Amino acid sequence: MGKKVLVLPGDGIGKEVMAEAVKVLHALDGGRSRFDIEERQIGMTAYLQDGTPLSDATLDAADRADAILFGATGGPAYDALPAELRNATGLRLLRKRLALFANFRPAFMFPELADASTLKREVVEGLDLMILRELNGDLYYGEPRGIRELPSGERIGINTMSYAESEIERVAHAGFQAARARRRKLCSVDKANVLEAMLLWREVVTRVSRGYPEVETSHMFVDAAAMALMRNPRQFDVVLTPNVFGDILSDAAAMLTGSIGMLPSASLGAGSKGMYEPVHGCAPDIAGRNLANPLAMILSAAMMLRHSFGLEPEARRVEQAVRGVLAKGWRTADIRQPGTRPAGTREMGDAVVAEL
């Protein structure tokens, strides 16, 4: 029996990049049936088909799967759905249902793309940091939430930032373990000078850090961290953040590399099950035109091979194929430079398969 992979292409370019990642998995497998791939809809595509962005059948499939590949969801039509529907949106519900609390978002500079950043080369060359974003708490899930009417008749919108000690502890452990396997530095981001929830965050991270004396731990307020990321990003190794701050900082960090179309991510829980998705979104502006860069999705599949299936050599093969393709000069539009070879989404996927 192969490993059960649930494939959720989603909306927009999600579909296009997923097709290439699946192609790569098939090529890698070479007919050995190590992967049992099931494809389902999520997001607007699912809504149009089933009347809900995430059906119970898909949730069941997620429960049964050994790992999930996720493309992207969203777009103007999706954002125009009623809030109740979007609040049951696939992505957030899945993250919570599967207790995927640790979202790893690497931001690294591909040497081949060192000039693609808007930052000066000397500031970002060789950049390699890992944002670890907590993914099951904070304003995304806190209760109470909603829009109420005040006695005066005006409305008020409410969300709750909440973190329990155990929620902070488990993601902190994940962070220190990651740091130990990397350059042994961890910077925890909070706003402990203003918010009590963040004061508890800092206290618990500090406590957990004592179990990892080999890791150099620091703490930064989120505003200072945003500045530091732009001024001197190479000072960071692992950056541990609460959910909302991580949403913001991880996009900024990805942007530093100039290759947002290149960056994968992994959402992990306590076991080996994980969900793997590109850092980029569904990009409605270029959807359906064979323009999207599939490499982030393909690299996300490589992360799945490594983290969920323990297939380290296979993960490496995929990653090396991606590097090989870049070295040969293939570039989708997002990373095009003078003197390189233009490729569409499909051509890029084919090039990776050829390189495997």
Added chain:
Amino acid sequence: MGKKVLVLPGDGIGKEVMAEAVKVLHALDGGRSRFDIEERQIGMTAYLQDGTPLSDATLDAADRADAILFGATGGPAYDALPAELRNATGLRLLRKRLALFANFRPAFMFPELADASTLKREVVEGLDLMILRELNGDLYYGEPRGIRELPSGERIGINTMSYAESEIERVAHAGFQAARARRRKLCSVDKANVLEAMLLWREVVTRVSRGYPEVETSHMFVDAAAMALMRNPRQFDVVLTPNVFGDILSDAAAMLTGSIGMLPSASLGAGSKGMYEPVHGCAPDIAGRNLANPLAMILSAAMMLRHSFGLEPEARRVEQAVRGVLAKGWRTADIRQPGTRPAGTREMGDAVVAEL
């Protein structure tokens, strides 16, 4: 009777840069007693003196003042005070007590400093944007807040993001008015795809925008905005944000200019009273060494002359003096470049006075 200016130097380099701003005000006044300057303590300095970071006497003085110049507060000793004390911290209490809900944080590139940014020159040259951060709502003030014990015995930290329609409306009006006087573009930042409070934010900003048809309005999710600020910051004119997102994005935007020691800010309410402070903090690492750049504080005083006192020509004189000093090559350590003339905090202040 002169205009009542309450001067709150605060901690660290706050004291040093404030001394220079006061020097400039005196020089500008030339003995005409147009400014009635009262100095008081705030932050750690006040705590050591009065046992509280912000005494009632200082609050009363703030109530009576026509405008406030604020230096900076904070530092390791301050951050180590008990949370209850820090939660009554000067800055946040003042902002709320005086109903200063509109925090203008310009990020502009001084042509003389075009190479100081970590971003490529072609990305940031001529940058001139205005972050308008809402300053009286959001997680900073929302109730309930605190650290509680759960029935299980573990603790949970809670803060509340809350925005009432009227709170959003008033800052939105301030934003559209500012946009009208600038390049007529406003981008509102939220996370309406996840948070109900932000859904209300978007709805209200959209409604208010109808009264300003001459302003081109757009909306961005905060993660996308963080990316856009780094990829193509010159697309922005006025960027309207809730309190917490504005804390993060305004520091990032300031950093784009490479001259964080150069940027002033204004916190305004419904009337002419305002609080003016540099974007930078109290910088304990360089405090007391005549190293800090006083220009942000001096430019904050210029904003006060303009917005609280209607003294536009005087505001211009100060701003032109600052430009003159830069043109002559004077530079504090934060903006030093080869071939420029080194200046300490006091020398920079003197140079501005000489240039007036």
